[in-house]
Amino acid sequence: MTETTLPAAKAARMPAKNVRPFMHALSAHWPDAKTELVYKDPYSLLVSVVLSAQATDVSVNRATGPLFLAAPTPAAMVALGEGGLGGYIKSIGLWQGKARAVIALSKLLIEQHGGEVPHDRDALEALPGVGRKTANVVLNVAFGEPTIAVDTHIFRLGNRTGLAPGKTPRAVEDALLKRLPKDMLMHAHHWLILHGRYICKARTPECWRCQAAPWCALQPKTTPPSEKRPSAKPHGRATGVTIEDA
């Protein structure tokens, strides 16, 4: 995905009593929410997430299908080398840096973790090309930890809806961990990502068809295109923060 700058506008903080029904509405709309990256084990998930920085999941899946047939393990990836890997991922943005990171992290997995992806935040974040967000995705999706990986969609929703306002992705993550009901944490980030991707979109949220609208703090809500007022503006919350998706 491309770099995202939040548009100017402001939502009030969502009342605490609205948090559960808001999230429940999302869960009802996206009952099978899960990552759209195609993977078969923690290693292929880790590599896919590293490759997905500033790229769509569709473009990553297109490249990793053939890649993981050729190199399904860290050892096979290292044998493939940066040049060989590059041949599979050239269609993905920033592929040269990502190829370097994938080969380097694969070597480290072999040298320090027996060729396995570690179930440990610090060890994950010590891998080349792996930051907090990638570690959160791997911990949640591969290891079942109730983590929240704040990407551009979740950052926007946290601020726009008043669910978890924050000036940085980490602030939004901390606010979500504090405010979301514990029993919803495991799947929350997938519900929020899909909602942000398909309904509460970056440029203009589609409030008129949003199942969570009664509990969202943004005012005014957007109306269907045919009913739009000429003065309608993009919605969001001014933070002055620019973040990159991964």
Ligand code: SF4
């Ligand atoms: S689409 Fe509109 S009503 Fe729904 S969560 Fe986004 S801002 Fe709120």
